[in-house]
Amino acid sequence: MKNWWEKRDPSGWIDLAGESIVRPQDLPARLSADTLRRDAVAAVFPMKVNPYVLSLIQSAEDPIGLQFIPHPAELEDTGRSSDPLAEERQSPAPQVIHRYPHRVVLLVSNQCAVHCRFCMRKRRMADPGQVSHALIERGIAYIRGNASITEVILSGGDPLMLGDDQLLSILQDLRGIPQVRLLRMHTRVPAVCPRRITESLARRMSAFHPLYINIHFNHPLELTPAAMTACHRLADAGIPLGSQTVLLKGINDDARVLCQLMEKLLFNRIRPYYIHQVDRVPGTAHFQVPIQKSLQLMNGLRGKLSGLAMPHLMIDLPGGGGKVALTPEVVVARQKDHWLVRNWEGKIYTYPCG
Numbered sequence: 001m002k003n004w005w006e007k008r009d010p011s012g013w014i015d016l017a018g019e020s021i022v023r024p025q026d027l028p029a030r031l032s033a034d035t036l037r038r039d040a041v042a043a044v045f046p047m048k049v050n051p052y053v054l055s056l057i058q059s060a061e062d063p064i065g066l067q068f069i070p071h072p073a074e075l076e077d078t079g080r081s082s083d084p085l086a087e088e089r090q091s092p093a094p095q096v097i098h099r100y101p102h103r104v105v106l107l108v109s110n111q112c113a114v115h116c117r118f119c120m121r122k123r124r125m126a127d128p129g130q131v132s133h134a135l136i137e138r139g140i141a142y143i144r145g146n147a148s149i150t151e152v153i154l155s156g157g158d159p160l161m162l163g164d165d166q167l168l169s170i171l172q173d174l175r176g177i178p179q180v181r182l183l184r185m186h187t188r189v190p191a192v193c194p195r196r197i198t199e200s201l202a203r204r205m206s207a208f209h210p211l212y213i214n215i216h217f218n219h220p221l222e223l224t225p226a227a228m229t230a231c232h233r234l235a236d237a238g239i240p241l242g243s244q245t246v247l248l249k250g251i252n253d254d255a256r257v258l259c260q261l262m263e264k265l266l267f268n269r270i271r272p273y274y275i276h277q278v279d280r281v282p283g284t285a286h287f288q289v290p291i292q293k294s295l296q297l298m299n300g301l302r303g304k305l306s307g308l309a310m311p312h313l314m315i316d317l318p319g320g321g322g323k324v325a326l327t328p329e330v331v332v333a334r335q336k337d338h339w340l341v342r343n344w345e346g347k348i349y350t351y352p353c354g
């Protein structure tokens with residue numbers, strides 16, 4: 001018997017647009033304040049809130065509402081680069097980002113179950129369709145032809161917006177490449193569309209070990225019983241789970257909230273992995289937490305949390321310098337409005353600290 005999304009979408013990918021709210025004017029009465037201004041924002045940065053996430057939002061200003069409902073402040077910094085991390089420049093083949101010698105990102109999906117207002121890849125969201133099979137094949141051919149690539153991260157969009165068969169066929173192709181030892185997937189689906197994680201999908205993915213899944217959770221309110229059931233299904237299939245959290249002003253920039261989140265994740269067999277500074281794409285300045293405050297928050301977590309629950313604070317260096325775990329050792333110099341930070345190659349990058 002077919003699953004619910006396959007019945008609705010014979011092309012094999014999951015299209016939640018039909019059942020999601022994509023215009024602020026269609027939000028229920030409890031969330032309808034300031035609709036005109038929010039509509040203007042959604043015309044620039046698309047909105048998508050699916051019914052499950054909508055059920056978690058009590059007000060547009062609560063920790064879930066702020067992540068998904070367009071906010072007028074988004075129009076205050078539209079002039080920023082849409083690709084500050086230079087991903088397009090580091091793309092030697094379709095759908096591939098090759099920044100580190102042994103590891104690549106393969107962008108297998110343009111779709112997400114929601115649109116997060118702070119998404120660093122929002123430039124890809126305007127596309128209403130899905131990535132073609134032909135483009136993914138060209139990306140896989142690039143990986144196959146590079147003996148140095150040992151790890152592939154499936155990302156997007158969200159890889160779990162592909163249908164089961166499509167996703168498993170990509171995993172199968174990658175597993176057939178001798179030098180690729182490690183597969184990873186980055187997803188927000190267990191947190192924002194948990195019904196997608198069926199027992200059948202989890203069981204079928206377990207054929208591709210070692211397959212690691214990192215799940216994007218930002219607030220303890222996202223760890224609902226449904227989300228936890230989805231995560232337990234993956235963990236029961238033997239898939240090691242990690243979490244990634246984006247530090248967001250007014251949502252989770254509070255040591256108590258972060259402690260609760262990390263503990264709840266760990267207790268549910270999800271290892272806290274990274275806390276990210278929000279990337280400086282258009283429409284996100286109001287979410288920015290100054291790095292001095294982020295370091296203070298991390299200090300606040302140390303000592304309160306089990307070492308197992310302690311994530312790394314990560315920054316992604318502008319211009320394609322890559323990710324750096326922000327510790328005192330990597331900071332070469334501190335200026336009033338920027339820091340000089342050393343990356344893994346020993347190169348120095350400027351990182352704004354406002």
Ligand code: SF4
Nearest residue numbers: 112115116119157188
């Ligand atoms: S789920 Fe991830 S990729 Fe999709 S909109 Fe949210 S942050 Fe961006």
